[in-house]
Amino acid sequence: xxxxxxxxxxxxxxxxxxxxxxxxxxxxxxxxxxTGVLNFAQGQFALLGAFLVVVLSTSVPFWMFDVQVPVxxxxxxxxxxxxxxxxxxxxLVFRYFIGEPVLSVVIVTLAFIGIVDGGxxxxxxxxxxxxxxxxxxxxxxxLPYDTSVQAPxxxxxxxxxxxxxxxxxxxxxxxxxxxxxxxxxxxxAAMVLGVSIERTIVVAWALSIAITSIGGILLAMSSGGAxxxxxxxxxxxxxxxxFGGLDSIPGAFIGGIVVGILQEFGVYLEEFLxxxxxxxLPMVFLLVVIVVMPYGLFGTExxxxx
Amino acid sequence: xxxxxxxxxxxxxxxxxxxxxxxxxxxxxxxxxxxxxxVLTGELVSVFTLVFIFGIxxxxxxxxxxxxxxxxxxxxxxxxxxAYTASRIVNEAGLGLLPAMLIAGLMTASVATAFxxxxxxxxxFYVAISTLALQFIAVQFFFRRGEFEAIHGGTQQxxxxxxxxxxDALAIGSANEEYFFALLMLVVFALLTMNLSRTGIARMFRAxxxxxxxxxxxxxxxxxxxxxxxxxxxxxxxxxxxxxxxxIGFITPEFFSIDITLLHYMMxxxxxxxxxxxxxxxxxTVELLNHYILQTLIDIFPEGTSLEPxxxxxxxxxxxxxEPKGLMAALGQLKEYLRKWPYAY
Numbered sequence: 164x165x166x167x168x169x170x171x172x173x174x175x176x177x178x179x180x181x182x183x184x185x186x187x188x189x190x191x192x193x194x195x196x197x198t199g200v201l202n203f204a205q206g207q208f209a210l211l212g213a214f215l216v217v218v219l220s221t222s223v224p225f226w227m228f229d230v231q232v233p234v235x236x237x238x239x240x241x242x243x244x245x246x247x248x249x250x251x252x253x254x255l256v257f258r259y260f261i262g263e264p265v266l267s268v269v270i271v272t273l274a275f276i277g278i279v280d281g282g283x284x285x286x287x288x289x290x291x292x293x294x295x296x297x298x299x300x301x302x303x304x305x306l307p308y309d310t311s312v313q314a315p316x317x318x319x320x321x322x323x324x325x326x327x328x329x330x331x332x333x334x335x336x337x338x339x340x341x342x343x344x345x346x347x348x349x350x351x352a353a354m355v356l357g358v359s360i361e362r363t364i365v366v367a368w369a370l371s372i373a374i375t376s377i378g379g380i381l382l383a384m385s386s387g388g389a390x391x392x393x394x395x396x397x398x399x400x401x402x403x404x405x406f407g408g409l410d411s412i413p414g415a416f417i418g419g420i421v422v423g424i425l426q427e428f429g430v431y432l433e434e435f436l437x438x439x440x441x442x443x444l445p446m447v448f449l450l451v452v453i454v455v456m457p458y459g460l461f462g463t464e465x466x467x468x469x
Numbered sequence: 470x471x472x473x474x475x476x477x478x479x480x481x482x483x484x485x486x487x488x489x490x491x492x493x494x495x496x497x498x499x500x501x502x503x504x505x506x507x508v509l510t511g512e513l514v515s516v517f518t519l520v521f522i523f524g525i526x527x528x529x530x531x532x533x534x535x536x537x538x539x540x541x542x543x544x545x546x547x548x549x550x551x552a553y554t555a556s557r558i559v560n561e562a563g564l565g566l567l568p569a570m571l572i573a574g575l576m577t578a579s580v581a582t583a584f585x586x587x588x589x590x591x592x593x594f595y596v597a598i599s600t601l602a603l604q605f606i607a608v609q610f611f612f613r614r615g616e617f618e619a620i621h622g623g624t625q626q627x628x629x630x631x632x633x634x635x636x637d638a639l640a641i642g643s644a645n646e647e648y649f650f651a652l653l654m655l656v657v658f659a660l661l662t663m664n665l666s667r668t669g670i671a672r673m674f675r676a677x678x679x680x681x682x683x684x685x686x687x688x689x690x691x692x693x694x695x696x697x698x699x700x701x702x703x704x705x706x707x708x709x710x711x712x713x714x715x716x717i718g719f720i721t722p723e724f725f726s727i728d729i730t731l732l733h734y735m736m737x738x739x740x741x742x743x744x745x746x747x748x749x750x751x752x753x754t755v756e757l758l759n760h761y762i763l764q765t766l767i768d769i770f771p772e773g774t775s776l777e778p779x780x781x782x783x784x785x786x787x788x789x790x791x792e793p794k795g796l797m798a799a800l801g802q803l804k805e806y807l808r809k810w811p812y813a814y
Contacts, residue, residue: 274785282779398605
């Protein structure tokens with residue numbers, strides 16, 4: 164039966180999950196906007212963030228090193244490691260691919276799917292790992308129609324909103340932000356004006372992977388621990404950013420929310436129509452968006468000339 | 470090779486065999502794959518059978534990617550469609566292998582064409598994303614979760630040990646028979662691809678690849694040619710999927726994950742894009758490397774098999790940094806070096 168309470172619950176849960184997707188999607192859009200790299204391994208970097216928390220805060224070892232720090236220190240460390248990883252990726256790999264054809268860049272990011280996934284399976288664990296008690300908050304907010312929102316979703320929505328607002332303010336009001344915008348809109352002109360393109364790209368990667376790790380941690384919290392299904396969100400993130408318009412950060416946020424709601428709506432419809440809609444509905448949405456409006460909501464339209 | 474190129478007609482210039490040394494190489498090289506299965510161990514024969522099957526699949530990718538320039542990331546899904554179709558035709562209709570391969574190819578070609586429709590409007594990244602969506606819909610939803618069982622007939626299927634080519638006649642069962650059949654198919658498709666690249670069809674694909682706007686101004690129909698590339702490439706990948714089912718004898722969705730897409734891209738890039746010989750060289754190198762890395766890992770470090778995707782990821786990145794044009798280009802440079810040796814100027 165279609166009823167107001169059911170639909171409201173779909174909407175609320177959808178926004179909650181969508182906010183988590185939005186965080187990863189923002190990380191993705193940030194890299195694309197500034198470096199033009201389409202990162203097919205964004206989901207894997209979220210996965211890495213989720214597993215790093217397990218390594219740092221519980222007795223699960225990393226290969227032969229067993230580290231154990233307080234939970235909240237582990238969260239902070241994970242974000243810092245994420246940022247450092249972003250710097251390392253740019254320095255060691257993506258620097259060599261500036262000016263290379265699109266295909267090479269796509270293949271390199273695809274190769275990272277294998278590297279990160281295989282690395283986690285070998286060095287950390289090949290199974291689902293539960294999070295420590297402190298990271299499994301049991302509180303929830305009760306809304307009208309007896310709908311309750313779990314803690315990770317609440318934190319996710321707040322963090323996603325803060326990230327979008329923070330990034331918008333960063334791009335608008337700080338010098339570094341305007342340097343980033345300048346090099347995004349025209350790299351050569353920015354270089355002529357004395358901007359170090361290398362440094363801006365490093366900043367973009369560090370920010371992006373850090374935000375993505377936060378998204379990964381929250382996704383893991385919402386299911387109680389780190390599991391390999393987090394890696395599968397890459398395609399949902401694509402649906403989100405394509406709808407938002409690939410290089411727009413508010414667009415990525417809105418796209419993430421829309422994809423989350425669609426997914427929950429799929430779960431809701433499964434009773435009446437057919438099972439499995441949960442995973443198909445966002446894909447169909449993605450294909451429709453690509454055919455009907457490839458530049459999405461706020462994307463830059465590129466006009467070609469001969 | 471004589472010094473300089475002395476071609477007096479276009480037929481000579483475009484010929485598949487242009488120099489005497491190539492004719493000699495053909496005569497000397499042709500018997501090698503034919504006597505190989507009687508010399509090599511059973512394990513290596515099996516590896517080479519897989520090389521031939523993946524060779525066909527990568528040739529299909531080659532048509533879509535190197536000729537038409539479409540970044541298609543649905544290699545796993547295409548092979549899965551071919552494999553499940555072939556399995557149903559053989560097991561339920563009992564028509565035999567050749568009709569099964571034909572129908573599997575046509576089925577894959579039609580799905581590929583349907584998912585190629587966005588290529589009429591978008592290109593580059595967007596094509597990559599939409600075909601990745603096909604990979605997820607097909608493998609995750611359709612096959613793994615077992616939805617719409619009436620269409621694909623169950624997630625796990627097995628093939629009979631002996632399959633007739635048409636109906637029950639001319640059965641293929643032993644490893645050597647599979648080897649020769651796969652070899653024959655690879656030769657057929659390699660010749661088809663080579664000839665395709667010499668016709669106007671592939672010239673139009675290439676024109677659209679280089680600059681689609683200019684090609685359209687010159688009167689090339691973009692939409693029709695892109696769809697044609699999807700259909701030809703999809704057909705070949707589907708046939709390879711059908712052959713893959715008889716090779717492994719048992720199919721589950723796990724065989725057709727995104728990993729296989731990555732593997733095929735690596736084969737294509739390592740060999741060098743744009744040349745049929747590059748495809749064959751790349752597939753052979755990667756499969757042999759795969760075989761020996763896995764064997765060494767099992768021998769010295771059994772827990773380490775999950776490191777294999779890592780090795781491949783690292784190799785692919787190093788190849789792209791060091792020699793983005795692949796092994797064929799590296800061999801070409803070596804030839805140039807030897808030709809000028811010792812007086813390079």
